[in-house]
Amino acid sequence: MKKRWWWVIGSVVAVAVVVVLVGPWFYAKFLHGDQPEALGLSDSAAPADASVEIDGAWTVGTGSKAGYEVWETLQGQRVFVRGQTEKVSGNATIESGKLTAGTVDVSVAAIATDDGRRDFQFSNTVMESAKFPNATFTVTDPVDLSALSADGAILTVPISGELTLKSETRPVTADFKIRRAGEGIEAAGAIDVTWSDYQIEKPTMFANIIVEDAGQIQFSVVLSKQ
Missing domain, CATH: 1.20.5 (Single alpha-helices involved in coiled-coils or other helix-helix interfaces)
Structure with missing residues (x-):
């Protein structure tokens, strides 16, 4: 016995x-599940239409995406989680070859990962999307796009603006890759974010998973001429 x-x-x-x-x-x-690729420029782009003037009013259109990236650790195993959505809107203005205004709005409730439980917590508890439905990036300083050529070459430029998450707005600067494609313009970049700066509780699905203090807000924007 x-x-x-x-x-x-x-x-x-x-x-x-x-x-x-x-x-x-x-x-x-x-x-953990399969995670999508980090947001960036598309793998291939249609030849730029040189007849389209870059000066004018532009709209954030079909094909645009945005989302977040966080890193989690469980007893030494470090993995990343990405949530993304195509519910992105906004506009931009280019004058004399300079981006003089621009806004990108992201529907927070539409951001999805590989796990619905995480998404429910992120949308309701962490981001309070019913109260703060959109995350917004607004350009604050002119950006010189005069080197943006019709041959589809990628131009990398720093863009300064304000990022609003929930009720907090902070100044940010990040490098964006921009190119002309077809009749439009593609732009992609990632903004480093410390969650506590925006009064955001670090999103996690399990209590024993450690979420890092910083992550990224990622954008892949397709602009169409108005």
């Missing part, structure tokens, strides 16, 4: 050890 009792105890301890050692690997391998 004693041998059986010690065998039961030993089995429980062995299972606990396996959970501690293998659990993080199992999470990273199976529960």
Whole structure:
């Protein structure tokens, strides 16, 4: 009887050890899920239509995406999570080869990851999307686009603006890659964000998963001429 009792105890301890050692690997391998690629310029673009003047009013149109990236750690296993949405709107104005105004609005409730539980917590508890439905990036300083050529070459420029998440607005600057494609303009960039700067609780699906203090807000914007 004693041998059986010690065998039961030993089995429980062995299972606990396996959970501690293998659990993080199992999470990273199976529960984490497949993540989308980081947002950027499309892999291929239509030849630019040189007859379209870049000066004028532009609209954030079909094909635009935005989202966030966070990094999580469970007992040494570090993985990233990306949430994305195509519900992106906005506008831009280019005058004399300079971007003089621009706004990108992102529907927070539409941002989705590989797990609905995480999305529910992110949308309702973390971001309070019913109260703050949009995340917004607004250009504040003119951006010189005079080097943007009709041959589709990629131009990298720093863009300064204000990022609003929930009720907090902060000045930000990030490099964006921009190119002409077809009759439109493509732009993509990532803004580094420290969540506490925006009074945001770090999003996580499980209590024992450590979410890093900083992440990114990513944009892939397609502009169409009005």
